[in-house]
Amino acid sequence: MAQALRLLCPPTTNPAIPKFSLPAHPGRPLPSLPRRRCPRALRASASLPPPDLGLISSDGGAGAGAAIDVDAVTEAEMKENGFRSTRRTKLVCTIGPATCSAEQLEALAVGGMNVARVNMCHGSREWHRQVIRQVRRLNEEKGFAVAVMMDTEGSEIHMGDLGGAASAKAEDGEIWTFSVRAFNSPLPERTINVNYDGFAEDVKVGDELLVDGGMVRFEVIEKIGPDVKCRCSDPGLLLPRANLSFWRNGRLVQERNAMLPTISSKDWLDIDFGISEGVDFIAVSFVKSAEVINHLKSYIAARCRDNEIAVIAKIESIDSLKNLEDIILASDGAMVARGDMGAQIPLEEVPSAQQKIVKLCRQLNKPVIVASQLLESMIEYPTPTRAEVADVSEAVKQRADAVMLSGESAMGQYPEKALTVLRSVSLRIERWWREEKHHEAMELPDIASSFSDKISEEICNSAAKMANNLGVDALFVFTTTGHMASLLSRCRPDCPVFAFTSSTSVRRRLNLLWGLIPFRLSFSGDMESNLNRTFSLLKARGMIQSGDLVIALSDTLQSIQVMNVP
Numbered sequence: 360m361a362q363a364l365r366l367l368c369p370p371t372t373n374p375a376i377p378k379f380s381l382p383a384h385p386g387r388p389l390p391s392l393p394r395r396r397c398p399r400a401l402r403a404s405a406s407l408p409p410p411d412l413g414l415i416s417s418d419g420g421a422g423a424g425a426a427i428d429v430d431a432v433t434e435a436e437m438k439e440n441g442f443r444s445t446r447r448t449k450l451v452c453t454i455g456p457a458t459c460s461a462e463q464l465e466a467l468a469v470g471g472m473n474v475a476r477v478n479m480c481h482g483s484r485e486w487h488r489q490v491i492r493q494v495r496r497l498n499e500e501k502g503f504a505v506a507v508m509m510d511t512e513g514s515e516i517h518m519g520d521l522g523g524a525a526s527a528k529a530e531d532g533e534i535w536t537f538s539v540r541a542f543n544s545p546l547p548e549r550t551i552n553v554n555y556d557g558f559a560e561d562v563k564v565g566d567e568l569l570v571d572g573g574m575v576r577f578e579v580i581e582k583i584g585p586d587v588k589c590r591c592s593d594p595g596l597l598l599p600r601a602n603l604s605f606w607r608n609g610r611l612v613q614e615r616n617a618m619l620p621t622i623s624s625k626d627w628l629d630i631d632f633g634i635s636e637g638v639d640f641i642a643v644s645f646v647k648s649a650e651v652i653n654h655l656k657s658y659i660a661a662r663c664r665d666n667e668i669a670v671i672a673k674i675e676s677i678d679s680l681k682n683l684e685d686i687i688l689a690s691d692g693a694m695v696a697r698g699d700m701g702a703q704i705p706l707e708e709v710p711s712a713q714q715k716i717v718k719l720c721r722q723l724n725k726p727v728i729v730a731s732q733l734l735e736s737m738i739e740y741p742t743p744t745r746a747e748v749a750d751v752s753e754a755v756k757q758r759a760d761a762v763m764l765s766g767e768s769a770m771g772q773y774p775e776k777a778l779t780v781l782r783s784v785s786l787r788i789e790r791w792w793r794e795e796k797h798h799e800a801m802e803l804p805d806i807a808s809s810f811s812d813k814i815s816e817e818i819c820n821s822a823a824k825m826a827n828n829l830g831v832d833a834l835f836v837f838t839t840t841g842h843m844a845s846l847l848s849r850c851r852p853d854c855p856v857f858a859f860t861s862s863t864s865v866r867r868r869l870n871l872l873w874g875l876i877p878f879r880l881s882f883s884g885d886m887e888s889n890l891n892r893t894f895s896l897l898k899a900r901g902m903i904q905s906g907d908l909v910i911a912l913s914d915t916l917q918s919i920q921v922m923n924v925p
């Protein structure tokens with residue numbers, strides 16, 4: 360295989376530019392839906408454009424004998440948009456009652472979901488098992504490569520189940536009782552069960568009680584044994600198992616609740632369950648320090664071969680912000696969990712915290728997810744607000760690896776539309792950012808811990824720079840563990856990165872990383888034959904063409920080659 364660059368063959372130019380349009384909608388009267396959180400003057404129910412994906416391919420690599428596996432949806436997206444224009448930002452969807460059937464999960468996979476998240480705060484283990492198995496089944500049968508993330512409950516203080524009601528409205532001035540008593544259903548009127556036994560002792564008269572980070576607020580007015588009487592000061596909708604925090608003199612109270620373990624006994628059972636179901640990621644809620652991450656990682660290492668589960672630290676508490684660098688270094692990735700973070704630090708500090716975490720993760724080569732309320736109004740409405748579109752575009756401009764849907768996909772009325780918005784906004788902003796060459800070069804510190812890693816890092820930094828300077832069509836990386844692919848992704852090159860790995864689980868985990876198109880392919884130590892095979896397999900599927908300019912890297916050989924596809 361030629362190693363020299365043949366300058367007579369120019370790289371192909373970008374094919375079709377993906378269509379993008381969020382409908383502009385004129386002001387119309389409010390629909391009669393009950394309003395949940397963000398009051399808005401005007402709302403319209405214009406529908407979104409149909410997904411810009413083609414049909415999934417029937418030969419999506421589902422068969423055991425397939426020589427190369429690529430996610431059927433990515434393949435369709437690549438053929439539709441041309442591979443230089445494939446989406447770089449990855450999409451995580453929380454699965455809940457609105458999205459747990461086989462058809463709903465398939466619709467999300469077709470819509471571009473890269474990772475399905477199950478939140479162990481809600482639902483039974485049996486429910487989660489069904490969802491995880493259904494995702495796996497779809498991957499096998501339809502050629503998707505959706506990864507599964509399990510998110511732990513953690514020892515947060517939260518309300519009970521509202522006695523089976525879907526929600527309850529708290530009005531201004533009403534007196535509600537928050538109690539640690541166990542009640543029989545139905546609950547007495549205006550009574551909320553609290554899961555933390557120390558609650559009634561820890562709160563004081565005058566404290567402010569925040570539900571779901573301040574969506575509803577109460578003032579503590581009286582304590583009577585296990586019952587705490589509170590007056591509603593900011594009305595709103597109470598949802599089952601909503602998070603509770605309490606504030607005193609303008610500061611979050613961290614009394615004995617700060618001593619609660621990050622991983623509770625129930626979380627350990629959930630983690631055992633996640634390991635036995637073979638989830639790809641475990642996201643740890645309310646991380647306080649790196650120790651708990653190290654503890655979990657060694658637990659996983661002792662229980663699964665090849666360390667096949669990545670640990671994601673959720674940055675959502677004051678402690679996690681204090682110990683940020685150590686936590687991120689210990690983890691395999693991080694989540695900017697803005698929901699609870701906004702209950703622990705002033706809201707106006709959340710955007711700078713987000714930017715800091717996203718930047719640090721990139722510098723330390725860890726994937727980062729921006730989560731919570733990106734399209735919150737789409738829980739109820741079929742179109743996002745302009746502000747929400749701007750929020751998604753900010754995360755994309757910061758070049759986060761992934762953005763996440765929570766309630767929008769778990770229990771909203773428009774899960775697929777919300778995903779379409781994430782996809783369209785990501786594609787459009789990424790393209791704009793590339794065209795305008797807006798992305799500021801980031802100082803990437805050396806992170807290698809061995810000389811060999813240092814070589815890989817230098818190769819990747821150089822390859823990404825060369826790829827941009829030469830305007831190549833794609834970077835190819837043959838990677839055993841995924842590490843070299845992650846180093847390339849970290850450089851955020853202009854062209855997409857095709858990552859070839861022989862491991863199905865590495866391939867699924869690479870799904871979370873910015874700009875990577877993971878393929879499963881068995882390859883040898885002979886790069887020439889690897890490349891010949893890869894080129895002919897990809898050409899046969901119409902994914903590359905003769906003349907495309909490619910830079911190919913290998914982590915076993917630590918090699919770098921520039922060539923045109925023959």
Ligand SMILES: Nc1ncnc2c1ncn2[C@@H]1O[C@H](COP(=O)(O)OP(=O)(O)O)[C@@H](O)[C@H]1O
Nearest residue numbers: 453454455456478480481482598765766769770
């Ligand atoms: N497995 C589930 N079963 C029932 N409801 C769920 C499930 N997962 C999520 N939900 C609903 O979706 C909402 C948003 O999900 P998420 O953001 O993950 O949880 P939370 O609001 O507790 O942080 C939850 O408040 C809950 O109402």
Ligand SMILES: C=C(OP(=O)(O)O)C(=O)O
Nearest residue numbers: 675696697698699730731
């Ligand atoms: C993602 C978050 O965590 P959870 O949804 O589990 O509360 C968050 O708090 O933003």
Ligand SMILES: [K+]
Nearest residue numbers: 510511512644
């Ligand atoms: K959680």
Ligand SMILES: [Mg+2]
Nearest residue numbers: 675696698699
């Ligand atoms: Mg949270």
